[in-house]
Amino acid sequence: MITGFKSFVLRGNVIDLAVAVVIGGAFALVVKALVDGFINPLIAAIFGQPDLTSVWMFEINGAIFTIGAILGAVINFLLIALAVYFVIVLPMNTLAERRKAGTEPEPEGPAEDVLLLQEIRDLLAARREI
Secondary structure, three states: OHHHHHHHHOOHHHHHHHHHHHHHHHHHHHHHHHHHHHHHHHHHHHHOOOOHHHOOEEEEOOEEEEHHHHHHHHHHHHHHHHHHHHHHHHHHHHHHHHHHHOOOOOOOOOOHHHHHHHHHHHHHHHHHHO
């Protein structure tokens, strides 16, 4: 059972996912700083409120509805989606198009010594599992 867990954790896609989560958390801080430093003061200038959570707030039978909080979440989502598109998706699509057209060379495979080390690692791992 532990061997199966170890092989699951050491697969490439799990490591990539962990890196993506860490980068996503750091990126969320950048978006939060943008919202706190620019968007909220802009909202304060327009609506006279410090942020969107108190904009368009109303109460019906003791239930408080905050439309501004929903708008704030939508703005945060759109900012993150725009940044991800322009920083990650668009450059990767452009690179893929260049490679397809032949103007950008395909990346070279790993060096011979790296391949040899990977083969040794795999042989040792197979030996341990026996």
